[in-house]
Structure formats: C-alpha cells, structure tokens
Amino acid sequence: MKKILAIVLAAVMVLGMSSFAFAEDTVPMKIAVWTSNESQLELLGSFVQEFAEKKGINIDVTFESIAYADFTTKLLLELQGAEAPDVYWVTETSAPAFIASGNLAVLNDAMAEYDPADFAEGAMSLWKKGDDVYAIPFSTSPFILLYNADLFEQAGVKTPEEYIAEGNWTWETFREVSKQIKDATGVWGYQTVDGAGYTTSVMQNLLPIIRTYGGDAWDAEGNVLIDNDGAIEAVQLFHDMVYVDQSVVPPGDESSFYTGAAAMTLSQISRVSNLDEVTWKWGMCTLPGNNPVIGQAAIGAFSGSKNGELAAELAAYMTNKECVARIAGIWPPARQSVLDSEEFLTSNSRISPEQMKNAVAASIATGRVLPAHELYPQISVEAQMAYDKLWNADADVAAIMHEVGDIYRSYVG
C-alpha cells in the first residue's frame, strides 16, 4: 500500500514539475500571415525557432494563413477575441488605420539591436507615426516594367535598356515606343498592371507618370497635388496613348502581356513566375522617370498580446539582416545593406543579377509607397467615380482631375 502511494505521489510530483516546466519555458505564439505556401511558412517557422534559441526558451508557434482578400477583416475579428494572434502581417492600405487603432505595439525598443537605421527612410514612412515604429516592412516590392523583347525586335525599336543607357527613357519616349510597336506589329504596346490600371490599380498606373511631371496624390503637409499642371499633363499623356495613339490595351479589354498580346506591362517581381512557360524573350527595367509605386507589407506585434514584449521582439527579430536576406528572393527587402549585397542579386532564380540590380534595386531606391490615410478605402471609392470619367475618348482631363483633387481635399489637409 505504501509502495503504491509512493508511486502515485512520485507520479503526481513529476507531472506537476513537468507542467510547471512547460508553463515556464514554452510560450505559445500565434502568427497571422496571408501566405499559405508551405516552403515560405517553413522558412518563417525556422526564424521563430532561431529566435527561441537565442532567448533560451521554447516557442510553440502556430501560423494562421488567412486569404489575402479577407485578411484584414478576419484579423480584426480575431484581435477582439480570445484567439488573437501575437504577431501579424499588415497590408499597406490598412497601415494608417491600424496604427491609429492602437492594435499595434511600438517596436522601437525591440528593433534597437538590429540596426534600425538600415531601413531606408522612405520605406518606413507608412509604418511610423512621429518617431514610433509600429510595424516593420518585410516586403518592399516596386512596380517595374516587363517587356516582350521579341516584339521590340520585330518592330525595330530600341530596347528600354538602350534608351536608359542613352539617358532618354522618358514618358514621351515610352509613348512613342508603344505606338511604334502597335503600328508595326498590330500588338498592343502596353497593358496596364493586370489590366486593372483604369480601376482598382489606377494609382499604381498613373502615379509614376504624375510624380515624374511634378504632381502627386498629396504630400506630407496635406497639399493635394493630383490636379496641378504637371499632374494634368501626365494624365493627358496617358489618355492620349489610350485614345489618340490607341496603343494601350483599353478599358474592358482583357488582352494580357503574359500571353503575348501586349509588348509592355507594369508588374512586380512576384508575377515573373507567370513567364515560365513563354517562348518569347522578355526583359525587365525601371519605369520611365523611375518614380514607381512601391507595394509594401509589414510585420507587427499585437498590443494586447499576453506575451507582448516577446511578440515585439519576435517581430523585430524576423526582420533582422539575416532573416531579411533569406527571404529577399521572395519579398524584396527594405534594408539597404541587403539590397546592396551580392546575395540579393542572385536571390531569385528567374531574375538575372543585372535585372535585380538595374530594375528592382534601382526602383526600390527611388520609388515611394501609395499615399496613406486612415480613411483610404473611402477616399479611393469616391475618387474612383471621378477617375472612371477619364476613360472616354472626349474626356476633359483637367476638369476630371480637379474633381479628383476636390475629393482628396475634402479628406486631406
């Protein structure tokens, strides 16, 4: 009897100790992301394990993959419940609202040891409020130009690289090239970004031209620049390409660059995998004027997390130099040291080191993110109604851009 009692007692003690040890050393961490790609999750998981080793603790990590389209909605619902993720990705359009909502922890202290100055100032603008950093960009993907080299050759037109070398790669040249190709081959000269440049991606489409001509959506001081003379001239140029030259795939037409139905398109490096099967030669270069829009995604820590401090440290760790370098081929980095490294140039097997340097890195260096505003979704839906009026042959570009400007002014400044 005593024996049995002793065994039971010992068992209870062991159990008690182990659960005690469990509570002490294993920390649960939930990370919400929008990728469901196994190898990407594995890579991110290894960052967490390395972080755990560094801290001398055990982390029981779970990745929650939420589809991009529902990401922000589902994330918000979870943040209000008991199953809230400790660390999560943030989309660029929701950045200002997320920062204002207080759902993101300040990361200044956590990232202090990982050389925060390494992040380009422009790359951080969306994720900071004053001097406080609320999320750290892990992906900084510029919109670059892809072109069909075979069509350029057929039309007897110099390649963009040759124009760049001459210092003559301007929007006027771009317009001419597009028209020459259309006239010579009958194939569209240019397709806007996935054909959505008139609707959902109108900003990615127009802003690079507008910024080159001295306009912008609005600046940091709240001055709306979308309808200044430069901006109007820029939009008129694109409008003429569509309706005078008829060299751009027009609204409502789904002809695609990736199937060879257009000679150039606006794109991001993640889309280059679409070209794996094509039989024609393609190239990649910066946009004329090199004022591209940059698409960003960042990682942040939930301010209400039970392990808040650890979550913040983890978010910072996952964007340190070593980690960023290892994901650079998938998600172009915002860290200058990684951008400048040799490894970055060979990080994506589909893209040559020259393209990585001259197109991707060069675009990141001068590109800027979309304008940010807490009410961005509302502004964009109202502005879209005005932008839509542009897409008629006889549209009064100046009047329409003033209308867009008035909508912006009613929210900004």
Place this chain on the structure above:
Amino acid sequence: MKKKSGMNRQRRVEALTGYAFVTPQLIGFVLLVLIPLINVFIYSFHNKNMLYGTNIFTGWGNYEKLLNDKLFWKTLGNTFRFSILLVPLNLVLSFLLSLYLGEQLFGSRYIRTVIFLPVVTSGVAWAIVWKYLLQSGTAGPINYCLSKIGITGPNWLTDKNWAMISVVINRVLKNLGTNVLIFLGAVMNMPRDVIEAARLDGASEWQVIKRVKLPLLMPTVLMVTIVTLIGSMRVFDTIRLMTDGGPEGSTMVLVYYIYHQAFKMFNTGYASAIAVILFLIVLILTIIQWTLRKKVSHYED
C-alpha cells in the same frame, strides 16, 4: 375514457416528433439568423467600429448620417434601377418560356436543361466568363460576332450607360431557370379542361393566354414577382466581379455599399444602419405580397 387518453398520448407523441424534426432547423435559425438580425438592429444605433474597437451608443446618429450620405442615395437609386430593369425582363421571359415549354413540343426538354444550367453554375465562374465574353472593342467574343454582322458592340462593362444593362441581362440569364421551373409547375397544373373549353369556344391563342392562362397563373406570377424583386435587392457577387461598382459608381448597389462600409471601412454600426434600411424595404415588399396574395388569388383552393 381510456380511448381518449390514448389519443392524447398519440397526439403528444406526434407533436414531440414534430418538434424534434424542426429543432435542428430552429437552432440554426436562432443562432445564425435571429440573433445576428437583432444585433444588426442594436449595432445600427451605435457608433461601432471593428478596427478601433469603439462601441458608443449614438441613438439615431447613423440614420441621420445616412440622410446626408450622397453615396447611400446613389446606391439606393441604383438598387431600384437594377430591380426595375431586372424584374419585368425576368418575369416576361420566364413566363413566355414556361408557356412554350408547357406545351411539351419538340426539343422542350433540351431547352429546359439549357435554361436551368446557369442556375446550377457557380456564380463566380459565371461572372468571370461573362466578363471575358463582354470585353470591349472586338476583343470580346460577343462584340467580335456583332462586328461580323456589321454592328459595333458597346463597351458593355466600362461604359456607364451600358454597365447596368449588361449586369441585368447577365443576372436574368443566370436566374431565369428558377422562375421558369416555378411557372412550369403552375402551367402543368392548370386545369386542361378549362383551356380546352376556351379553345372549343373559338378563342384565339392570345385570348387563351390573356383570359384563361394568365388569371389561372396569377398567384404564381405574384409570388415570383416578389421573390425575384427581393432577390434582386441582394445582388452582390455579379457586381463585385464584373464591374466592382463602376464605372462612375453606376452599378454600385446597396449590398455592395454595406460590404464597403462593413469590411473596407469597418464601420459596423453604420453598415448595420444601411442593412436595417434594406431589411425594411424587403419587409415592406413581403407585406405587399401577402396582402395582394389574398386579394388576387381567387383561384387558389
């Protein structure tokens, strides 16, 4: 005495069995319909924002905001325009088709299948394929065919004068099958002798339709009208995928605006207020249906 209590018992068992059968449905209804519906009413009186986690009682604040919201009035107008275009088109087409199919002529089985096929097709796939078919210029197969017979097709989805019409035609084709089936059921159940008698009396085919068949089918016509009308108030997927509310907001309907406010702006309270308005509109339509039903359907047993 004994017999009576036996009957009571039997009735009780029957009643219990009945309740047992409806319970699962009832639980689902309470959890997934009733409670959320009540919550929508409560939220509509709050300044509730999912992002900021705010939830402040504002009384009629959201409804007052609605009065001055240009986008709300625009979407409300678009919703009615959509319904006014869709319902008659759908009704006339499905009515005529069901009369034709009811005659069981050569090939009617085949046609019935073809008409019903879109109903069982996924709405998303349907919308994406139609977006491809309706491309502008001569890029789209439809405009290409039109150009072969000398017609320059419009920019179906990107011209603000055509976008709504394109979406309406698309929805009619998608859902025609359901109404045809309902009408067909009614047509098949029409008393043959009455029609026969009218024909013997020398009524023309048009007179038979107008004076005999239509009155006989009136209750069904009413029911289908209201159901189609209510269905048209809820259109979302087609618009989201084909026009995304554009161009110039010409196809932005109420449900789309609710989605925008709730899931893009996270204004749960304000979105709920719009949802309440939509609920009231549908409620009024349903009440009208019930009142008319009693008045019109003399022929119902």
